[in-house]
Amino acid sequence: MHDLLHDIRNCTECLADLPMGANPIVQASSQSKIAIIGQAPGIAVHQSGIPWDDKSGDNLRNWLGVDKNQFYDEEVFALIPMGLCYPGTGKSGDLAPMKICAPLWHKRLFQAMTEVKLTLLLGKYAQGFYLGKQAKSSLTKTVQSFEEYRPEYLPLPHPSPRNNIWQSKNPWFKAEVLPYLKSRISDII
Incomplete structure (x- = not known):
């Protein structure tokens, strides 16, 4: 796992497309029990180098019912974005995650995380x-059908915080x- 994380953190596959340069953000261990797949780091996370080190992370930890110490324990939580680097900003917020990251790194990460x-x-x-054709026609319908994807x-x-209206x-x-x-989460940790 150490070599894989080293390779990920030194990835420059899409450097030319990143307005602030490459800074792949990931947290994982071969012992991680819960994997959190997000979108892509925002500018605050890009600058700090700490995953979910922003208001979205505060909301997520509240949803999970965990504190920062639990959240940043890599043997409990793997924090893996779809796009590992900050993609830049568009008209209505951050751009979509780079499409190359997940196919390049996710399978290898999950093969190394056996727990x-x-x-x-x-x-x-x-x-x-991850859900492919099993995903519903909208995010709302997919989340509403959460029981179909268990366990x-x-x-x-x-x-x-932009999703508070939703x-x-x-x-x-x-x-x-x-x-x-x-x-x-409580049952697992």
């Missing part, structure tokens, strides 16, 4: 890649999905 009990799929990019996967919206329009998420999520 994963649950994989959280945050956002449409992770859900599309291996749990699809969730991205925990960005959460207010979908109260079932806090009422049904988050209690299930916290219970699974």
